[in-house]
Amino acid sequence: MIQILEFTKNNIIATRAEDNLTETDIQKIHPLIHNIVNRGQNVRWYFEMENFSGWNIKGLWEDIKMDLSHAENYEKIAMVGEKKWQDWITQFMKPFTNAEIRYFDLEEKNEAKEWISL
Template structure:
């Protein structure tokens, strides 16, 4: 599941990823991304990753379309999680996504917010 959660900044989309991600999770996230892109011309994302268990095939296809639309707006992405296996994935994605991407441990959530809101 992907859901938009309360953000500490109007300029940042905060989302939580948990359990299994499906296509039906995207409309609310898409709306939040569109609002930030329209207002600021760029998108900053703070992603809290919890008990993530995987992704459905239809969500993978939706994610491709989603990223095709918003790719040009990505500015910064902070991933906050206790899932250490995500660190190398973030480094790999950093080569393909023009945004600055950074992994933070759960106890570094405040640091993640500081980083994502810095110009």
């Protein structure tokens, strides 16, 4: 499940992912990306993961398609998580986007919010 956080504003998308993400979850984000891109801005995404176990197959495919189609539209991505494999995902994403990507532990979420806002 994905939740849009109140921190979402201007060109920042702030989300919290829990359990498994589905195709429907990813489709909630796409219009937010388009709104930012249509205003001529680049996307900054704060992606918090708590009790997150990954994607189902359709969710993963939808996420890959969305990320590849908007690879040049991302400026910064803050991955905030609680597990080492989530840091690995951050490293894996880097070659597929021009965005600056950083991983933060959950205890560092305020630092992540500050970094994504700068």
